[in-house]
Each structure stands twice: as structure tokens, then as C-alpha cells.
Amino acid sequence: MSTRYLLLAEGFSGDPHYGKTMRGVLRYRRDDVAAILDSTRAGEIEEGVAVVGSVEDALPLEPTTALVGVATQGGRFPPEWIDLLRSCVEHGLDVENGLHVFLADDPELRALAEERGVELRDLRRPPAGISTATGENLSVDATIVLTVGSDCAIGKMTVSLELDLEARRRGLRSVFVPTGQTGIAIAGWGIAVDAVVSDFVAGAAERLVVEGRDRGGELLWVEGQGSLLHPVYSGVTLGLYHGSVPHLLVLCHEAGRTEIEGAGGGPHPIPPLGELVELHERLSLPVRPAKVAAVALNTRWLDEDAARAAVAAAEEETGLPADDPVRFGAARLVDAVVAAAS
Amino acid sequence: MSTRYLLLAEGFSGDPHYGKTMRGVLRYRRDDVAAILDSTRAGEIEEGVAVVGSVEDALPLEPTTALVGVATQGGRFPPEWIDLLRSCVEHGLDVENGLHVFLADDPELRALAEERGVELRDLRRPPAGISTATGENLSVDATIVLTVGSDCAIGKMTVSLELDLEARRRGLRSVFVPTGQTGIAIAGWGIAVDAVVSDFVAGAAERLVVEGRDRGGELLWVEGQGSLLHPVYSGVTLGLYHGSVPHLLVLCHEAGRTEIEGAGGGPHPIPPLGELVELHERLSLPVRPAKVAAVALNTRWLDEDAARAAVAAAEEETGLPADDPVRFGAARLVDAVVAAAS
Numbered sequence: 001m002s003t004r005y006l007l008l009a010e011g012f013s014g015d016p017h018y019g020k021t022m023r024g025v026l027r028y029r030r031d032d033v034a035a036i037l038d039s040t041r042a043g044e045i046e047e048g049v050a051v052v053g054s055v056e057d058a059l060p061l062e063p064t065t066a067l068v069g070v071a072t073q074g075g076r077f078p079p080e081w082i083d084l085l086r087s088c089v090e091h092g093l094d095v096e097n098g099l100h101v102f103l104a105d106d107p108e109l110r111a112l113a114e115e116r117g118v119e120l121r122d123l124r125r126p127p128a129g130i131s132t133a134t135g136e137n138l139s140v141d142a143t144i145v146l147t148v149g150s151d152c153a154i155g156k157m158t159v160s161l162e163l164d165l166e167a168r169r170r171g172l173r174s175v176f177v178p179t180g181q182t183g184i185a186i187a188g189w190g191i192a193v194d195a196v197v198s199d200f201v202a203g204a205a206e207r208l209v210v211e212g213r214d215r216g217g218e219l220l221w222v223e224g225q226g227s228l229l230h231p232v233y234s235g236v237t238l239g240l241y242h243g244s245v246p247h248l249l250v251l252c253h254e255a256g257r258t259e260i261e262g263a264g265g266g267p268h269p270i271p272p273l274g275e276l277v278e279l280h281e282r283l284s285l286p287v288r289p290a291k292v293a294a295v296a297l298n299t300r301w302l303d304e305d306a307a308r309a310a311v312a313a314a315e316e317e318t319g320l321p322a323d324d325p326v327r328f329g330a331a332r333l334v335d336a337v338v339a340a341a342s
Numbered sequence: 343m344s345t346r347y348l349l350l351a352e353g354f355s356g357d358p359h360y361g362k363t364m365r366g367v368l369r370y371r372r373d374d375v376a377a378i379l380d381s382t383r384a385g386e387i388e389e390g391v392a393v394v395g396s397v398e399d400a401l402p403l404e405p406t407t408a409l410v411g412v413a414t415q416g417g418r419f420p421p422e423w424i425d426l427l428r429s430c431v432e433h434g435l436d437v438e439n440g441l442h443v444f445l446a447d448d449p450e451l452r453a454l455a456e457e458r459g460v461e462l463r464d465l466r467r468p469p470a471g472i473s474t475a476t477g478e479n480l481s482v483d484a485t486i487v488l489t490v491g492s493d494c495a496i497g498k499m500t501v502s503l504e505l506d507l508e509a510r511r512r513g514l515r516s517v518f519v520p521t522g523q524t525g526i527a528i529a530g531w532g533i534a535v536d537a538v539v540s541d542f543v544a545g546a547a548e549r550l551v552v553e554g555r556d557r558g559g560e561l562l563w564v565e566g567q568g569s570l571l572h573p574v575y576s577g578v579t580l581g582l583y584h585g586s587v588p589h590l591l592v593l594c595h596e597a598g599r600t601e602i603e604g605a606g607g608g609p610h611p612i613p614p615l616g617e618l619v620e621l622h623e624r625l626s627l628p629v630r631p632a633k634v635a636a637v638a639l640n641t642r643w644l645d646e647d648a649a650r651a652a653v654a655a656a657e658e659e660t661g662l663p664a665d666d667p668v669r670f671g672a673a674r675l676v677d678a679v680v681a682a683a684s
């Protein structure tokens with residue numbers, strides 16, 4: 001039986017930031033979604049999918065798998081969720097979880113899952129044998145493109161997915177390389193690099209580009225994480241950058257955002273785009289100099305005229321091709337990457 | 343009974359790189375060292391301490407605690423070590439271990455330790471409750487000084503320790519903040535930031551500067567890790583940098599080293615010192631701009647004239663005070679930091 005998701009987004013389904021995993025799966029695996037669970041919005045419709053108030057109410061829609069659809073800071077579980085997860089297991093659903101706290105480490109939930117014959121899949125659990133990077137990444141015979149950005153949660157994963165889709169439409173041997181829980185839920189493979197021991201971040205990234213090539217990719221779109229000047233997550237960002245040894249970068253930014261959001265102790269201003277381009281290029285390894293090929297702009301808060309103006313301004317500021325691949329299509333950005341790669 | 347170490351350095355005691363933990367403890371806790379175990383050099387004397395060939399041979403010197411003195415890449419255990427560790431436990435020694443593999447996770451060794459009533463202390467095991475950085479680091483009322491460097495294993499910890507010693511000699515309320523297994527073995531507290539989940543590196547660093555202040559430090563010397571352009575460990579470096587929110591940096595470099603050592607896929611050239619100064623300053627958070635206050639040069643491979651020339655050249659190149667604090671004393675570097683802090 002193929003997977004049909006019940007997206008668990010209790011209290012978060014309307015929040016564009018914290019419902020990140022839910023939104024990613026809704027956008028890229030829509031056909032596999034049976035329902036969204038959020039008792040605060042039961043009876044509503046979200047992007048064409050029914051919102052239900054309880055696991056029982058979802059059962060007529062025949063879900064097979066509950067997916068934890070929120071990504072809270074630090075990836076901890078809100079305590080009230082435990083009851084909800086027990087309810088899923090009791091009703092025979094497998095559970096996929098992308099938080100840092102692993103469901104399979106909860107003895108009661110694990111016992112219950114064994115009793116009911118369902119699986120608890122922790123998407124962020126690192127695979128066995130992850131260690132330090134070896135240099136094998138530099139031998140991967142593919143063009144590697146990493147999305148980087150001015151902040152978290154501005155669309156780096158979405159940009160990688162859209163550019164991969166467009167490249168495949170063109171017949172290129174293109175593979176999306178998932179590095180976070182949502183990407184893993186969408187693509188069905190990958191490693192959450194933010195959950196490995198920090199000494200091994202580059203090693204995990206190395207393993208991912210090797211696997212992307214083994215999956216037939218000659219053009220690898222590596223999902224970026226965090227931001228180089230993010231006070232909380234920059235370590236993940238740089239380890240992923242150096243471990244995935246990209247040839248090219250796509251710089252992602254949300255039009256109008258001037259500060260990093262959700263980090264304490266701020267304000268944490270975002271530098272101008274031109275500075276970000278230069279900073280990222282300077283931080284590439286001497287053995288694998290990387291160039292920013294294009295700017296991907298997230299214009300979701302702007303009307304169409306303002307969006308086009310923001311794209312033009314980004315081009316003017318950086319001298320690079322820019323576009324919003326979700327709003328205006330990915331062609332222009334893929335053109336830019338293909339041109340820069342050749 | 344106070345701790346008396348048997349330093350386990352089988353096959354590594356003569357290697358200046360991989361015997362890093364051993365050398366650190368020998369230098370800074372020398373009075374607490376009973377013997378070094380290395381059967382390939384039994385009967386020799388290393389820095390005034392007897393090298394023995396077996397645990398039995400060490401017993402007359404009355405060690406209380408065996409310390410794993412090697413730090414292999416990736417922190418794994420050479421398999422032949424398990425027998426040695428069993429022998430330590432069988433002879434009633436506690437064991438301290440700084441590798442990524444935890445001794446207490448080995449059921450057989452743990453059972454044996456319980457039977458013998460000895461402790462297995464894994465120095466790299468993260469404390470409970472580590473999570474993402476909150477911004478509390480920015481409220482720490484102390485001058486925070488982080489050592490950064492052009493490579494691993496060039497003396498960042500040693501520089502932090504020497505500058506802390508000199509500052510305390512001057513009567514300053516100075517605290518060394520340990521971020522790695524050797525620093526923890528020396529100082530008796532700290533967190534190995536390279537062993538926490540990568541999302542939490544900055545959070546661990548934040549907790550360390552908060553604790554350093556709670557320990558009475560008005561001047562905190564944070565032990566640096568890795569290097570910003572290190573292909574394997576840069577993620578740890580940047581997470582520690584942003585999480586410890588230093589006001590000042592001391593840039594550490596080994597005179598004459600032109601390439602990062604021990605990383606695959608190279609050569610990985612080290613940029614000129616002047617570029618490193620600028621790169622580090624640019625990567626500080628806008629909310630806490632950091633300046634490089636001085637350059638600490640490791641001149642161990644040079645004769646004295648060449649060492650003085652190398653120090654002068656570093657000053658010329660960077661326009662900053664430079665010195666080798668191990669060879670020539672830490673006064674000049676502490677002067678530079680104190681001047682930059684005021």
C-alpha cells in the first residue's frame with residue numbers, strides 16, 4: 001500500500017514558518033496527503049486538503065502514516081503531542097517524525113508501536129557510520145549546486161526542488177539532495193545534517209553528494225540549511241557548504257526581509273545581497289572555489305508588480321540573474337546555472 | 343584521593359599531533375601524572391615522566407585514573423585498545439575518555455566497571471538539555487576572547503591557557519573556557535562542542551560563556567576549535583565562533599605551515615595571515631563585531647632567531663602585535679588583548 005499522509009500540524013497549520021514540513025509535503029507530495037490534523041481549524045480546507053480535528057476523524061480518508069508537520073526551534077516536542085502520537089499509533093498509523101527528539105527512544109511509544117505492528121521512523125536520526133569527511137566529495141563526477149541564503153525558512157529547499165524539477169523537465173540527469181527532515185520526507189532519502197554530531201557535518205554532506213551521484217545525478221541540487229551569519233545555525237551552514245563542495249551556489253533571499261527572524265538577542269541585520277554574494281564566494285574552499293550563479297528571490301509577501309521590481313533590483317545590486325522560481329518559473333535560474341556550469 | 347593519571351598513548355606518545363590530549367595534560371597538569379603507557383617506548387622518559395609498557399608496570403606509581411591520551415581523526419577507538427581499557431578497569435583504575443565513541447556505551451566494559459567499582463567518564467558526552475542558542479550569550483557581562491586559527495592542532499588551546507595563566511598572574515578575574523576533550527581534562531569542566539548535535543553547537547558555546555561568567559570570569563578565554571577554511575571541521579569552528587560571541591579574537595598560526603594538514607582531497611592551502619584576519623572579522627555577527635587583537639605564532643619548528651623573525655614578519659603582515667606565548671611568554675599578547683578590550 002502506498003503512503004497516504006495524515007499531516008500532524010496541531011495549532012501550527014496556519015503558520016507559514018513552523019508548518020514548514022507540512023507545507024513542503026503539501027507542495028511536493030500533494031497526491032500522497034490524506035488530511036491535515038489541526039483541531040484549531042477542523043472543518044477548514046488548506047490548499048485543497050481537509051483539515052480534521054482528531055485522528056478518528058481522519059480515518060475515513062484512509063491515512064497510512066502520520067507525519068509530524070511542525071519544526072519548532074531546537075526541534076523539541078510540545079508535551080501535549082505525546083497523546084496525539086499515541087492516538088496515531090493506537091489507530092494503526094506509522095509515524096514519521098522530523099524533530100530532534102526521536103520517537104523510537106520513547107520506551108512506551110515504542111512498546112505500543114510494536115504491539116500495534118506500526119513503524120516509528122525518525123527522519124533526523126543519522127545513519128550508522130557517519131564520520132568525518134575524507135575528501136571523497138572532491139572526486140564526485142557531477143556539477144554540485146548548493147542553495148545558500150540570508151536566513152532560515154526563506155525557501156532554500158523549495159528553490160532546490162524547483163530547479164531540480166525544471167532541470168529534469170529538460171532531460172538533464174538531475175537529482176535533488178535532501179539535507180533536512182522535510183526534504184527527506186519529500187524525496188524518501190537523505191540525511192538531516194543538523195542532527196549529526198557537529199564534527200561529522202561535512203562528513204554527512206560528503207556522503208550525500210556521493211549518494212546523489214550514485215543515484216545517477218550529473219547535476220546535484222543540494223538543499224541548503226541556515227545561513228552563514230545566523231547566530232544559531234551557522235555551524236550547520238558552513239559544515240554543509242564545505243562538505244558538499246559545491247561548484248555553484250544559488251543565493252536565496254526573501255524580498256524585504258532585513259533581519260534574521262526567530263533568533264534571540266537581536267536585532268540581527270541581514271547584510272546587503274552584494275555583500276552576501278562576496279562573503280559566500282570567499283568562504284568556499286580554495287580547492288573548490290564556488291561562484292554564486294544566480295539569486296532566488298522569495299516574493300510571497302509582494303504583489304506582482306512589486307515582485308518584478310524586487311527581482312530587477314536584486315539583479316541590479318548583484319549583477320547576477322535573479323528570479324522567483326515559485327512565482328515566475330525556474331527557467332531563468334536553471335539557464336543561469338547551466339551557463340555558469342559550462 | 344586526588345587524581346593521578348596514567349596517560350594511555352599506546353603507539354602515539356611520540357607523535358606531536360595525535361598525542362594532543364596527553365601533551366596538554368603533561369604540560370598543564372603535570373603534577374597529577376603518574377606515568378605514560380606506550381609499550382613501543384617502555385623504559386623511556388617523556389618530559390620527566392616514566393613511560394611504562396603495561397598497566398601492571400604502572401601500578402607501583404599509584405595511578406588512580408587512566409586517561410585516553412590520543413585524539414584520532416573522527417575520534418574512533420583503535421580496536422586493540424579495548425583490551426588495554428579492560429586491563430585498566432580490572433586493575434581498579436577509573437577511565438577518562440575524550441573520543442567520540444563512549445566507553446560507558448560498551449555493555450561489557452560498563453559491566454566490568456560496575457563490578458570493580460570504577461568510573462568510566464566520557465569527556466565528550468554532551469550534558470543533558472543542550473539545545474539551540476537563545477541570545478543569553480549576548481548578556482554575559484565579561485570580555486570574551488576566542489582563539490581562532492589557520493588549522494587544527496596548532497596550539498589554540500595552549501594559547502588560551504597561557505593567556506589565562508598570565509592574566510591571572512596579573513590579578514585579573516580570568517577564566518579558561520574549555521570546548522574540547524583536552525581542555526576539559528585539564529580544567530575539569532566544559533563541553534566538547536564538536537560532539538554535540540550540530541544544530542546545538544552555538545547553544546553549547548553559549549552555555550559555556552554563561553558558565554564561565556558564573557565561575558567568576560570577567561575575562562573569558564574560550565578555547566577555539568578547527569579553522570574557518572578547514573574542509574572537515576569548519577562547521578564546529580563557525581558555530582563556536584557565533585555561539586561564544588567573542589569581543590576579541592587571537593589568531594593562531596604555526597609559522598611556516600602553508601597547508602591544512604590531515605584533510606583528504608587536498609592540497610588545502612592556508613590563506614595569508616592578513617586575509618585570515620579580515621575573513622574572521624567579517625564573519626563576526628553584526629550584533630557583536632569582533633576584532634583580531636593579536637596573532638599567536640607557534641614557532642616550535644624554528645630556532646630562536648628564525649622564531650623572532652617569524653614573529654616580526656607576522657606583525658609586519660597584519661599590523662597587529664604578534665608573539666609565541668609558549669616560547670617568549672604571554673605578556674605581549676595579554677597586553678594587546680587588554681588594550682583592545684578597553
